[in-house]
Amino acid sequence: MDSSLAAKTPKYEYLLFILFIFITLGNKYNIYIGFALKPYMILLFAFFIIHIYSFCFPKLQLFEIVMLLFYLLYSYTGAFSLYPQSSIRIIFGIILYITCYFIMKSILVHSTIPIIEKLLSNAGIIFNIVSIVLYFTGLKSLGFVFTGDRITEFGVLIDRDYPRLIGLLQDPNFYVFYNTLFFAYYLCNRHSLKNQIGLVLCLITNLLTFSRGGLLVILFLLVMYMLMNNPIRQMKLAAGLIGSLSIIGYFVINKLKFDIFHILTSRANDFLNDGGSGRFELWGRSWEAFSSNFILGIGAFNFSEYNEFHYGDRLTVHNTFLDILSESGLVGIFLFCLFIFLVIFEILRSNIHKHHQYLLLTFIGFIMQMSMLTVIINDIFFLYLAVLATYLYKQPKREGKVHK
Numbered sequence: 001m002d003s004s005l006a007a008k009t010p011k012y013e014y015l016l017f018i019l020f021i022f023i024t025l026g027n028k029y030n031i032y033i034g035f036a037l038k039p040y041m042i043l044l045f046a047f048f049i050i051h052i053y054s055f056c057f058p059k060l061q062l063f064e065i066v067m068l069l070f071y072l073l074y075s076y077t078g079a080f081s082l083y084p085q086s087s088i089r090i091i092f093g094i095i096l097y098i099t100c101y102f103i104m105k106s107i108l109v110h111s112t113i114p115i116i117e118k119l120l121s122n123a124g125i126i127f128n129i130v131s132i133v134l135y136f137t138g139l140k141s142l143g144f145v146f147t148g149d150r151i152t153e154f155g156v157l158i159d160r161d162y163p164r165l166i167g168l169l170q171d172p173n174f175y176v177f178y179n180t181l182f183f184a185y186y187l188c189n190r191h192s193l194k195n196q197i198g199l200v201l202c203l204i205t206n207l208l209t210f211s212r213g214g215l216l217v218i219l220f221l222l223v224m225y226m227l228m229n230n231p232i233r234q235m236k237l238a239a240g241l242i243g244s245l246s247i248i249g250y251f252v253i254n255k256l257k258f259d260i261f262h263i264l265t266s267r268a269n270d271f272l273n274d275g276g277s278g279r280f281e282l283w284g285r286s287w288e289a290f291s292s293n294f295i296l297g298i299g300a301f302n303f304s305e306y307n308e309f310h311y312g313d314r315l316t317v318h319n320t321f322l323d324i325l326s327e328s329g330l331v332g333i334f335l336f337c338l339f340i341f342l343v344i345f346e347i348l349r350s351n352i353h354k355h356h357q358y359l360l361l362t363f364i365g366f367i368m369q370m371s372m373l374t375v376i377i378n379d380i381f382f383l384y385l386a387v388l389a390t391y392l393y394k395q396p397k398r399e400g401k402v403h404k
Contacts (some may be wrong), residue, residue: 008166012111019043020123021380024178028192035093044103057102061389063342070335071098074300078330081299097377101386108390110169116387121195128201131155131167135208139163162263165208176206176214177369178380182220184361187225200244210263211381213372221361279318286317289326297329320370340367352393360390
């Protein structure tokens with residue numbers, strides 16, 4: 001490592017804060033030049049150019065090596081695909097994201113764990129507050145009329161007559177995915193008033209997405225946290241959250257005339273009629289695609305084209321595992337599952353799950369949501385992996401100091 005860079009840790013605090021904020025903006029605010037050029041990507045490449053002569057990549061973790069092998073194999077399947085133009089797009093995207101990942105990681109390792117956690121806390125609060133403001137601005141602009149489908153106004157999406165929060169993103173389901181990192185951090189670090197406020201904000205925004213699968217995952221993580229940390233003592237947490245949400249719900253229903261609980265109930269009842277918003281049918285189609293080529297699949301990023309040719313629509317699988325299985329076959333899904341196993345193994349082996357539980361909860365939340373979303377490359381997922389790799393990189397140094 002370049003010692004001169006390590007000595008400038010305070011300067012990296014401002015850089016990291018901007019980076020975290022830009023990552024939450026990139027999904028909705030970007031420059032499209034054949035692909036989405038996002039603000040944080042421009043920031044990372046500018047940083048790399050400025051420090052190109054002193055730049056050094058930290059040692060790879062084992063899960064990173066397998067991750068690279070997976071993306072290499074996934075890209076390789078594009079060479080045999082029926083729709084190579086789609087494969088070329090995702091291959092270019094993979095190269096771009098992986099490059100940004102390593103630049104991001106090189107910045108993170110020059111910071112400290114307390115600074116990283118403080119900035120995650122700050123960024124999460126800003127992300128959620130701005131999203132709530134955009135949501136109610138959109139509702140006001142629509143006159144609190146929820147009739148319609150696929151209507152976007154500021155931070156709200158009218159989806160089959162439901163006013164779903166999208167905030168700074170474009171999809172309510174992905175909003176919960178992004179918010180999982182912040183939710184898990186606040187949940188596991190409630191020692192400060194700031195993090196307690198952040199936790200309540202996360203619960204409010206997640207509820208307003210009306211994402212059935214996302215809310216089930218958040219509930220699962222909450223129960224899992226309580227079971228891991230003396231359930232009896234955590235009853236106070238449950239009571240506090242129920243009380244806070246009840247007070248907020250009373251205000252919203254009576255003052256704003258916005259019956260959030262009725263909408264949640266309606267969304268849950270709809271599940272019996274809409275087949276998981278059509279996901280079950282798409283999952284069957286992906287299995288058919290996999291059946292046509294068991295070993296290497298139909299090719300990288302080819303399912304939408306396959307789906308359009310056979311069924312007349314360009315929808316994605318809405319399941320990362322089935323998407324990888326159909327597009328890169330048994331070899332691809334094996335490498336991806338091995339990558340997941342190694343991430344969890346490294347978290348447990350290094351005892352990160354004891355001292356930084358939010359990293360374990362976040363990853364479990366991500367994996368669960370991947371069964372309902374297609375996440376081949378994703379900004380917040382790569383940020384999480386870079387943060388985890390930084391913890392693992394610094395772990396031996398902390399242990400060495402303890403032994404001394």
